[in-house]
Amino acid sequence: MNSEYLLLQRENEMKTAIFAGGDYKEYDFYRSTIPFFDVKLAADSGANFLKLINVVPDILIGDMDSINEDTLRFCEENGSKIIRFPSQKDEIDTELAMIEACKIGSEITFIAGAFGTRLDQTLGVFRLMERFKNSVIFNEDICSFIIDHPVDLESTVGEIWSIMPLQKDANGVSLKGFKYNLDHKKMEYLRPYGISNESSENRVFIDPGDGKLLVFRYHSRSLGWIDELSFKFK
Numbered sequence: 634m635n636s637e638y639l640l641l642q643r644e645n646e647m648k649t650a651i652f653a654g655g656d657y658k659e660y661d662f663y664r665s666t667i668p669f670f671d672v673k674l675a676a677d678s679g680a681n682f683l684k685l686i687n688v689v690p691d692i693l694i695g696d697m698d699s700i701n702e703d704t705l706r707f708c709e710e711n712g713s714k715i716i717r718f719p720s721q722k723d724e725i726d727t728e729l730a731m732i733e734a735c736k737i738g739s740e741i742t743f744i745a746g747a748f749g750t751r752l753d754q755t756l757g758v759f760r761l762m763e764r765f766k767n768s769v770i771f772n773e774d775i776c777s778f779i780i781d782h783p784v785d786l787e788s789t790v791g792e793i794w795s796i797m798p799l800q801k802d803a804n805g806v807s808l809k810g811f812k813y814n815l816d817h818k819k820m821e822y823l824r825p826y827g828i829s830n831e832s833s834e835n836r837v838f839i840d841p842g843d844g845k846l847l848v849f850r851y852h853s854r855s856l857g858w859i860d861e862l863s864f865k866f867k
Contacts, residue, residue, distance in 0.1 A: 646740035646867045647671045648859070651730040652679035652690070653758070654699060655749030659773040660686050662854055663745060669859045672737065675713075676730040679746050680704050689713060694733055695726035727758055731765045741767040741863045748772050759847075763799065767866040776858055777849045783807075783840040784865050787857055788832040788850070795849040796820075796827040796839065803844025810837035817842070 650670040654677055657663060664686050667673065675683055677695030684704045689711040696718045697705065708715060718729060727747065734742045747758040747770045762768040762779055769778045779799065788794070788810065796808065798820045808815040812831040820827060820842075839846065852858055 646863050647738055648863050649674055649734045649737070649739035649742045651676055651727065651734065651742060651744045652683055653727045653730070653744060653746035654678035654681070655746040655751070655754070656772075657682050657746060659854075662773045664688075666743075666745075666856060666859065669856065670743065672734070672739065674730050674734060675708070676726040676746075678704075679726075679730075680708055680713075682746060684708075692716065692730075692733060692737075694718070694729050696720040696722065725754065725757055727754075728761055731761055731768065735765065740867050741769065743769045743771055743859065745771060762847075763845075769862055771852075773854060775849055775851050776862075777847065778862060778866075780839055780841050780846045780848055783838070785836055785838045786850075786865070787861055788835060788837045789853060789855070790832060790835060792832045792853060793851040794830045794832060794837065796830065797825050797847050798822050798827075798841075799845040799847050801844060803842050803846060805840070805842025806844070806846070807838065807840040807842070810834040820844070820846070 648670050649672040651674045667688055673690045674692045675690035677697060678699035680690055680693050681701050681704045683690050684707050690708060690713050692714045693708045694716040698720050731742060748755055758770060769776055802822050803820045805817045806815050806820045807817055810832055812833050
């Protein structure tokens with residue numbers, strides 16, 4: 634598939650996974666996500682992790698300042714498309730990967746390895762989520778995405794969800810299926826009282842009203858949200 638990833642631009646949605654250079658803990662979890670994605674894109678040292686789990690990225694992109702030499706050779710020998718950038722650039726490597734995902738026609742992009750010890754990098758990726766629609770950040774315990782229209786989503790009773798407005802107050806927000814529901818209420822940008830809510834049903838409903846909401850779901854390592862978000866956001 635590495636040499637034919639452009640053929641995946643088809644009528645149904647293309648799901649792209651970007652592997653950034655942050656923290657990865659449960660290797661088996663990430664192995665289990667691989668079949669869900671049509672294209673695997675490594676942002677520089679994100680390829681180091683993919684090599685550890687014996688996955689060849691379809692595309693490797695970045696300034697190559699933190700990738701291991703043996704990983705780079707692994708990608709070259711196994712047919713990855715390699716896109717190099719100079720080290721002096723305005724974009725972070727994950728941003729370059731998100732731009733490339735758009736270029737190849739990705740309908741929804743899932744980003745792993747965005748969480749780590751570099752809080753500034755993590756915050757930068759959250760900013761990029763506002764710029765690149767239909768982006769999802771995830772790790773072994775959590776997935777995070779932006780909602781700008783009403784959606785109902787699967788859940789498991791007792792899961793933790795955190796919901797916060799972006800950029801400004803959101804008026805007319807409704808939450809259903811949670812321990813703490815809302816019915817067309819205001820969520821204030823500077824008061825994060827939507828943190829640590831809890832699902833009380835197997836499906837939840839979120840309506841952002843006139844705003845945008847940043848949503849965190851602690852997914853208990855289930856994977857159904859990958860296909861569900863792909864369907865809801867297409």
